Amino acid sequence: MEQYDSFIITEKTLYSAKVDDKKMYYMKQVNRKEKTFAFKLLANAFKSLFIYIKERPDVVITTGVLAMIPICLLAKLFRKKLIYIESFAKVTSPTETGKFLYKYADRFYVQWESMKEFYPDAICLGGIY
Numbered sequence: 001m002e003q004y005d006s007f008i009i010t011e012k013t014l015y016s017a018k019v020d021d022k023k024m025y026y027m028k029q030v031n032r033k034e035k036t037f038a039f040k041l042l043a044n045a046f047k048s049l050f051i052y053i054k055e056r057p058d059v060v061i062t063t064g065v066l067a068m069i070p071i072c073l074l075a076k077l078f079r080k081k082l083i084y085i086e087s088f089a090k091v092t093s094p095t096e097t098g099k100f101l102y103k104y105a106d107r108f109y110v111q112w113e114s115m116k117e118f119y120p121d122a123i124c125l126g127g128i129y
Helices: 037-055 066-077 096-101 113-117
Strands: 007-011 023-027 059-062 081-085 107-110
Touching (some): 007 066, 059 066, 066 096, 081 096, 107 113
Parallel strands (some): 059 081
């Protein structure tokens, strides 16, 4: 991140995440099983649009948290690169976000060879974080 103009978008949770000297934006935490799911995702979509217009990223790299779907789709809408990294915790089944973004990602990484069953065109690098 030191080599490029970059920023971080993450979910706002009970614990604080801060990276020194980096711009940070916080999204509402989204759980698809909650009744407020659609409203939170819509709020994140508007915030993502604001961030996208302000920052104009050339590449979006995501580890797949549901709250990041709007910024990922904006990147693709504006013909920018999307890099998706499937969760290290997923060894035998895909995430819902991964299944959705697989068709949009320019690069899709998995950390377990077994995940290529679900994502045949994915690149397996083993544990990457």
